[in-house]
Amino acid sequence: MTSPTDNAPHAPRRAATPGRSVIFRILRADGPGGAQRWEEFKVPIPAGANVISCLQWIAANPVTTSGQRTTPVAWDSGCLEEVCGACTMVINGKVRQSCSCLIDEYAPGEGDVITLEPMSKFPVVRDLWVDRSRMFHTLQRIKAWVPIDGTYDLGPGPAERPADQETRYVLSTCMTCGCCLEACPQYKLERDPENFDTAFVGAAALSQARLFNAHKTGRDLKPDRLEALMGPGGVNDCGNAQNCVQVCPKHIPLTESIAAIGRAVTIHAFARFFRG
């Protein structure tokens, strides 16, 4: 498990040495379940470099520090501006997005070392690239959508108070990155899709359930969502360790969401009990 980190802008730091090189220690694997090995690369650091730009450099110059030619490192990325969630990995022991990870901050001196590892809660595809399909599956499990009557023109949606919009907006910035799951002691690696429906859903999905329960039309599926979150792998699996909220790059109030879903599930269970 990785320790929690705070991605907020950092305090003034040690000035970075211009023209330096930095050592990348990268935990690699050729395929799922394959043996992992460390490889080291010495990478020249231009101004403004981040982990992705260094991985790009390695892709063009795949030679290890011991002069061995190797294959380019595989990794996942997209937007390069911390909004798509693709590039999440464990950097110097902390889970975060690699595109917003500045080398000047992490390795300001000549020869400083940065370690890159794939997230440990998801099966490795190759090297730093992991398979997060379970997260998307979980969104189906909790019916994370608004059940509209189709895509034809049927007039506007429900009006909404600004305060409610603000609450929903923050929840809706979740980019399915998986940081909160990597940091959670209750969320375990699961390779078998057969178990996706009973394994712990994790903080991100609990928060998404809250998002859709808060929408006037989305609410129609609230009973289904709560049913899904009552059973095994639901909200009761959360041990309240609160690691999740500390690593969320979007500062989503995950513990609030977990508490809200916890209450809703309790009420739902009571109501179901009395309905018989």
Place this chain on the structure above:
Amino acid sequence: MSQHRVIVVGGGLAGLAAAARVAEAGLPVDLFSLVPVKRSHSVCAQGGINACNEVARQQGYSEYEHFDETIYGGDFLADQHPVLEMANMAPRIIDLLDRMGVPFNRTSEGQRDLRLFGGSLFKRTHFAGATTGQQLLYALDEQVRRGESEGKITKYEFWEFLWPVQHDGRCVGIVAQDMRTMQIRAFRADAVVMATGGCGLVFGKSTNSIICTGAAAARCYQAGVWYANPEMIQVHPTAIPGADKLRLMSESARGEGGRVWVPRKKGDSRPPHDIPEPERWYFLEEKYPAYGNIVPRDIATREIFDVCVNQGMGVDGKNQVYLDLSHMDADYLTRKLGGILEIYEKFVGEDPRHVPMKIFPAVHYSMGGLWTQYVKGSYAPAAPLPKHKSGARPPLGAEPGQGMQPGAPTNMMTNMPGLYAFGEVNFAYHGANRLGANALLSCIFDGVFCGQSVVNFVRDGAPGKAPAAGLPAGPYDQVVQGESDKVARLLSSVSKGAADPATNPYIIGMELGEEMTAACTVVRTGPRLEQCLRKIADFRQRYAAAVLADDAAWSNQALGYARAVGDMIALAEAIAKGALTRCESRGAHYRTDFPERDDARFMKTTVARCDAAGGSSLTLEPIDASLIAPTARTYGKKDDAHGKKDAPKAAMAGVS
């Protein structure tokens, strides 16, 4: 019905909207994407999405005005009917997104809030915080996920589109590769929708996501689909140079008082705060005393480019200038610009409240794209558009037949029957220059409006009688074989070649980007473009001998990239040739050797057709401008109908 299927390639806004609409009509959809669709490039859009709305309407705005602005903003290069239809549908698209649960910002009464955007005097831009694209993408992603859980949509994520399959003169499917297992196989379909986005990576670094290579479009183009207006590439004046990407810096930084400057002394390496006022060159303020730092986008872009590229005066000898807010009160800046300053801080690691930002123009959007057609609509002048403000000038021209005909099977179909192009990958709506917050609109419009055209084509067109499911295997096998051979060729290079920058696909791609940025962006000239075309021919030769660094049969990203480089070269050639052929200046396309717009010769669509060798031949095709006559560029004279929008362009009289 059930034996028919539709393929959608691309899960950005355009692809997701198309998938949702087609699936809703009862046709099963196979949705392909390089990345999980929720991570598509559309997620990057920040600003918002345009549509006429009740407040603006009561101030005199209308769908027609939105249409007019878009045509004018695009410098009269767009065919006008599709644009009219898009503007007309825009308010209903906002309603739809609203119903899907997009958290649009709200007024205190709970109505959708609006903001002002470039190219309009009316507030007509809807937004959701600072991440509108993300919020729209997620709303559509959720609807598609619902379709998936109901068994109507099947996703193929981490699958790469490789080539269209044709039979009997129409597109009957695709060949794609699973980028994890590397399996290559054919998929049958009765219609294929390409919604694969833009091509920023042809220019190396851009504001686009890393997957926006344009390779998918380039493959269609090489397979015989025409590519229109390739030369129309939008460059945004202020982006943050980065080692991996050029991130957008909003224009509001200049609007709030940001000053653009470089040291007067070439190569002055002192930190900015050690350079006294008289030794700073505030070149925009000097050249444009009236407008100063808030000259319009195209001028700011050209001047910054000139200072750095032509004069070599960039900060630290690099392509960058200072955008300085540090003379302003830090608290004020936080209040007014907090969000965008944080982006700078996050990615540069410096606080723009205290240190001048370094910025440079960056390739941002492709107005050009796969050529598409449409069927004119049947609106009659006597029956104005729904909800059009009464008393305003009639929304339509004199002759009947306006807009697009809803459901016509060929709307946004390419010249290859059965193959459609939706979203940024087509060329249909933005002419020579896109207005801010109109791209998201065109993507979703294509999906929901033209999605119906796809459905009708499948039901009533050729596939109705001969579903792809029943066609012979030959054409599919042949394309699979072709693509497998291509891969085998690339992989076999690994053992053959030695490490050499000349044949390293990453280096070729990088040099291609540098060359395209230098020759084919802000300022273009005939001789430089000819030189660029010669270099592209060079790249093509080097690419033919490319040597990969990885022959893994599993999750081989080096292969995916190397393959795309070849396609980017083909697209680059069309872009450069288009720019060379268009001997005028229009919208984003600026030729120093032809600084004027030339309607008589060039108010036409450039259409590129690919020859067997991967080169292009170009023709100029007429456009339909029957609704709004092109106005002379009067640089904001008061009596010009467009003067209000054009006002800042007064400064342009001084350029060239």
